[in-house]
Amino acid sequence: MHKTSAWPLALVYSALIFFASLFPFTGWRAQGINPWVFFTATIPPPYWTWFDVNMNVVGYAPLGFLLALALQRSGMPRAAVPVAALAGTLLSASMEFLQIYLPRRVPSNMDLVLNASGTLIGGLLALALERLGALERWSVFRARWFSAQARGAIVLLVLWPMALLVPAAVPFSLGQVFERLESALTELLEDTPFLEWLPLREASLVPLSPAGELLCELLGLLAPCLLAYCVVPHIGRRAVLAVLGVGLGIAATALSWALSYGPAHAWEWLGVPAQLAIWFALALAAALIALPGRACAAVLLLVLMWQLSLLNQAPTSAYFAQTLQTWEQGRFIRFYGLGQWLGWIWPYATLGYVLLQVARRARPRPSRPS
Structure with missing residues (x-):
């Protein structure tokens, strides 16, 4: 069962x-x-x-x-x-x-x-x-x-397009929390001796270059494809889910921009980096389609850590945060900010899920008495 x-x-x-x-x-x-x-x-x-x-x-x-x-x-x-x-x-x-x-x-x-x-x-x-x-x-x-133990992956795959309903500063890129977390901790520890315990940043955050945006978007689209590969052994079905996942990501991103900025701006996010990222993600998903499930999990861990590292070295845009509050339908689909929390947490929850599954598979099974 x-x-x-x-x-x-x-x-x-x-x-x-x-x-x-x-x-x-x-x-x-x-x-x-x-x-x-x-x-x-x-x-x-x-x-x-x-x-x-x-x-x-x-x-x-x-x-x-x-x-x-x-x-x-x-x-x-x-x-x-x-x-x-x-x-x-x-x-x-x-x-x-x-x-x-x-x-x-x-x-x-x-x-x-x-x-x-x-x-x-x-x-x-x-x-x-x-x-x-x-x-x-x-x-x-x-x-x-799906494999028998696919429950957690299915839940994460269902939640992924929902997390994209809140427009991200970099399309398909979830988990940009470092700057917010740093500000929240600084505010929380203000006027306390623990404020000195916070590590100081040696350099200010630098905005992503177009190449960096392309890489983040590519990795963001590749992550759900690899997650599906971890629990779907059949190659043909992997191909269907990869194409469906990328399509849902595009549709959810367009819908979020339409509801947050107005229907006329639904496709403004689809610049050259995003277009290239979509095609590169499909090509990489096709190249990795025959990998065993455990190898897919290892590649997924690298993809998530690489994307989170790149994304959290860049600052969030104050203009982006301000315009995010101006469209009534956009406020509704975010459920008073909960949707944004889903976008922040999804990649870290996926990291935890994959690590847990890898640890379970690596755990030696007790031998049965003869």
Whole structure:
């Protein structure tokens, strides 16, 4: 039996809901209001829009779907939908309860009802797909295409185009955190003796040259291809996933620029370095397509470390950060900054996953007594 990818995806999605519900996590205080007052408020509330209604339903539907799917795959088919609906309702009630302590958030019993309804709809959709045999066909497809221990890689591959929905200063290049981390640590340790413990940079960060941008973009596109190679042994299927991955990367990047800067700017990122990086990435993916899985993991580690090293030696653009906040749809797809966190963390999570898989394969198996 394969371990289902629905559990980690449900956990990631729950974290997204938690972050989006309580952002910006500042100004916590008791406001002299009964925390349960939203339960007895009138429905609908004085101020609401159809956009709010639809988003509260749609926002929780994937959680219900993933939870019900995970429970079905864990041997609880009859309890899957009720347990998923109850879990989504309790999560929503917890978020509404906590919002009473955040002056910038407004708890609502209408939101609770809509969130619970969305979770139930998602769970029923998972049940319907199971009854129609769609999930069984997915299991057959996964068994045919992926290795048995591919759960973590599948989750990372699903999250990769989502991480690209926040435009990166260098297209396809995730994990540029050094300058931000340095600034955050300096601010945190200000006026403390520990500030002197921070290492001093010997030289200022230098912007990437066009050749450096090309290399970062090339490595950024090659990383998901190699990750797929680690868990897909068949050469033909590797080729399909490599082309699909590069195509999804291009589409996600264009969508993020369209939503963040306006539809007229959807392809402004596609300069000469990006165009060359796409073709070079496809050529390298084709050249490496026959490598064994363990060799692919070793090359992937080199690719990720090389890209992160190059990327974090360059400064982030202040103009880029400012323009990132100007488009309303762009703020929405970033889920109040959570999407940007996904872009920062993805390559490091992939590094950790690959190192863990290599260590497991290298660990000697205990010999059986004769």
